[in-house]
Amino acid sequence: MLNKELFKEQIERLLYLYPTWQIESTNPKAVRAWYDSFKNLHDMQFTKMVDKYIDTERSVPTVAGLLSHKEEYNAxxxxxxxxxxxxxxxxxxxxxxxxxxxxxxxx
Structure with a gap:
């Protein structure tokens, strides 16, 4: 299960790098909805997915956009x-x- 602190760190990173992203990062319900979309990922898998997204995408993140960069992970x-x-x-x-x-x- 995805570590919540790591999730927050990666979302903050995305917010810094995509300043026009309109995520409601101060709204607990919005953050929970985003977390729920990724909660079954392993920490390393989520971090690599965000890295890959940042390296290749110009548009603001979406759940589907991030998941399109997900790689298989075997613990x-x-x-x-x-x-x-x-x-x-x-x-x-x-x-x-x-x-x-x-x-x-x-x-």
């Missing part, structure tokens, strides 16, 4: 997820597989 695996994946690979390939750092020769 890093947790330690448990990595270990489970490694165990699956060991089971599939064998513990001595060169693909897993073992010394099994390739035939």
């Amino acid at each position: 890093p695996l947790t330690t448990e997820e990595r270990e489970k994946a490694r165990e699956s690979l060991v089971e599939l390939l064998g513990a001595n597989s060169i693909l897993l750092g073992g010394d099994q020769d390739i035939e």
